[in-house]
Amino acid sequence: MSHRPFHHGNLRTVLLEQAEVVLRERGIDALSLRELAREAGVSHGAPRSHFIDRGALLDALAERGFIRLADRIREAASREPEDHARALHAAASAYLAFAERDPALLDLMFATKVGEPSEAVRGAAERLFGTMTDIMNAGVEAGAYDADDVGRLTLLLSATVQGIAALVTSRRITTPQSEALVDDAIRLFLKGASAG
Amino acid sequence: MSHRPFHHGNLRTVLLEQAEVVLRERGIDALSLRELAREAGVSHGAPRSHFIDRGALLDALAERGFIRLADRIREAASREPEDHARALHAAASAYLAFAERDPALLDLMFATKVGEPSEAVRGAAERLFGTMTDIMNAGVEAGAYDADDVGRLTLLLSATVQGIAALVTSRRITTPQSEALVDDAIRLFLKGASAG
DNA sequence: ACCTGAACACCGTTCAAGT
DNA sequence: ACCTGAACACCGTTCAAGT
Numbered sequence A, B: 001m002s003h004r005p006f007h008h009g010n011l012r013t014v015l016l017e018q019a020e021v022v023l024r025e026r027g028i029d030a031l032s033l034r035e036l037a038r039e040a041g042v043s044h045g046a047p048r049s050h051f052i053d054r055g056a057l058l059d060a061l062a063e064r065g066f067i068r069l070a071d072r073i074r075e076a077a078s079r080e081p082e083d084h085a086r087a088l089h090a091a092a093s094a095y096l097a098f099a100e101r102d103p104a105l106l107d108l109m110f111a112t113k114v115g116e117p118s119e120a121v122r123g124a125a126e127r128l129f130g131t132m133t134d135i136m137n138a139g140v141e142a143g144a145y146d147a148d149d150v151g152r153l154t155l156l157l158s159a160t161v162q163g164i165a166a167l168v169t170s171r172r173i174t175t176p177q178s179e180a181l182v183d184d185a186i187r188l189f190l191k192g193a194s195a196g
Numbered sequence C, D: 001a002c003c004t005g006a007a008c009a010c011c012g013t014t015c016a017a018g019t
Helices: A011-026 A033-040 A054-078 A084-101 A103-109 A119-141 A147-169 A175-193 B011-026 B033-040 B054-078 B084-101 B103-109 B119-141 B147-169 B175-193
Strands: none
Touching: A011 A033, A011 A054, A011 A103, A033 A054, A054 A084, A054 A103, A054 A119, A084 A103, A084 A119, A084 A147, A084 A175, A103 A147, A119 A147, A147 A175, A147 B147, A147 B175, A175 B147, A175 B175, B011 B033, B011 B054, B011 B103, B054 B084, B054 B103, B054 B119, B084 B103, B084 B119, B084 B147, B084 B175, B103 B147, B119 B147, B147 B175
């Protein structure tokens, strides 16, 4: 048996993955660097080599969250290449599914920043917005919107879906209500956004 | 001089008001019961008489936040009794102004609940939704919507405005962008929601 | 380059005791 | 009814030292 640390070269990922579990099961208040270290079998000082402080861990979690959410949305929309309305619906549903599985992570991703958001988080958030933009551009090609409007419409759609997600994670509406709300949102969005 | 505690009968309010300042200036991570107690000039155990734990204080803050936000929105909309579109715009702008002044408080109001939200918070959140409903009902009388749709449309408008606020508090968009987004949102909402 | 372990300051919570 | 103050367990952070 070696006495090299079990997680040598891997501790960062182990901490992040365990943190996601804690976030999912017990929420952000239960997330402690010392507990993560204990569960990973390292000393309480070890995370310091990978995250300068608790905020840096939270940033890394938010970054991973944005990347995963963007991937889920892109994947969902890509299953409806022929029908833009259905693609929007699939994307929104994927967003809501993420919110229901990982509400505390979504909170973290959209949490108030005291200063500027970190570069990594900002980039990951832009990846999500880029995914939404790609989906909307497919709608332009299908004749659903004017090309000039796509930037503003993408922002509006993103805000609307995030708002619905916030109502779900804060338990203000139930899952069935959120599904009806997504239907309404997309129907009204397409009607209101149509050129002319 | 009496040695009755300075805050006798008043400590609860003093703690809440100081907590709102801390939340505004330094964010939720800086909010500590012990610090609040020190600043109020009482022992660290004193808050226990008014809030069973830190979560109860946060609930009380969220409750007050919902009440204040609902009042601001009602007031803003009431200044445009003749023009429903302008009333919606005023309400949304009041929401965004709240989000910019008290981003951490808004986060708290829409934070993920692990269990069920407390009765008091739920009631206060419903007051906000009730205010939005009243504004929308005025739109029904003005002929902007079918009465049958007003419940779903109110939910959609609420979600959209909250989503725009989330983009602001998370620093994803700037204040000018949020103003343009509110314009787009309300124009598109009225177009999409119009009866027929 | 990464991890250990002592040290420090701070925190939430509990609770017997006071008024 | 409300507040005090000791006690407990836990936490984030720092840092000299090890490998």
